[in-house]
Ligand SMILES: NC(=O)C1=CN([C@@H]2O[C@H](COP(=O)(O)OP(=O)(O)OC[C@H]3O[C@@H](n4cnc5c(N)ncnc54)[C@H](OP(=O)(O)O)[C@@H]3O)[C@@H](O)[C@H]2O)C=CC1
């Protein structure tokens with residue numbers, strides 16, 4: 621009789637942390653995606669506007685992996701008002717060879733959090749200057765904290781400014797991060813100043829109106845925009861596309877519908893089949909290529925991919941099995 625492994629959030633937290641191994645797992649997933657061999661259908665997304673919510677279903681088959689994940693991932697952005705996290709959900713693993721159900725990962729969104737922060741680290745590793753040390757984090761929620769933590773694993777970060785529309789929450793996040801990361805993290809109410817003084821800017825909000833303006837960007841900066849993962853979300857002034865030297869989407873077919881590219885296409889600052897103007901030397905490229913000049917402004921548009929979910933779920937199950945975590949039930 622087939623057995624099914626059940627893993628809880630606390631077991632998964634013990635198995636997987638935001639560290640070099642998780643970053644390596646996600647970097648390999650992006651490399652597999654760039655190889656063109658991965659089967660990754662479009663995201664199934666359901667908006668529940670009445671409650672400021674969405675549910676995303678993501679999946680991917682990676683050749684060579686014995687399993688693939690299907691993830692169900694809600695994001696309800698008014699939840700913090702009632703003391704609940706914005707994101708939650710679970711991942712399910714199936715055998716790639718037979719399609720049989722293998723494991724249910726009751727992570728409550730934890731693995732999504734880790735794989736998303738790890739993607740921010742991979743982006744910085746390839747697209748931020750090697751001496752990048754000052755960060756601006758836009759937003760003060762779950763990803764704001766994890767994105768900064770992830771950057772500290774790949775760049776010599778010395779200081780960060782957290783900007784948030786709610787000053788109290790921004791100050792709390794800054795204090796918490798200062799204590800946990802051992803770098804100077806302050807709250808900044810002046811977003812223009814915070815962006816202009818940073819080597820790396822990460823936007824982490826579900827904002828529907830641009831927060832970061834094109835004329836605030838400076839030579840040598842890297843920007844990761846990871847909050848905008850739905851058609852209505854938009855954190856960057858579309859004019860940013862007219863000043864960046866290098867644009868890297870996690871999956872272009874996603875970013876042109878759900879990411880920052882979507883708004884640039886609508887505004888006409890990028891065109892269909894767009895390339896960054898050749899007068900600025902570089903064309904739009906797939907991930908995996910590194911920054912070529914310390915003067916480049918680079919932009920990574922992260923909408924979240926099924927290949928990350930299959931990679932982190934497989935990794936988590938392997939780690940959990942190594943310590944015999946979880947329960948097996950006959951089905
Ligand atoms: N690309 C990817 O792979 C992933 C993307 N995401 C996306 O990242 C975003 C953040 O997720 P998460 O950190 O979990 O969410 P949280 O709810 O924990 O944090 C959201 C933060 O954004 C702020 N915010 C909300 N609306 C606005 C606005 N209009 N203007 C300015 N700030 C705003 C919130 O401020 P306040 O406290 O005032 O409400 C809060 O600081 C979401 O859009 C989510 O969908 C998440 C996971 C994966």
Ligand SMILES: O=C(O)C1=NCCCC1
Pocket residue numbers: 674675676678693694695707732849923924925
């Ligand atoms: O899967 C994802 O990525 C997300 N799902 C729901 C909202 C947060 C991001």
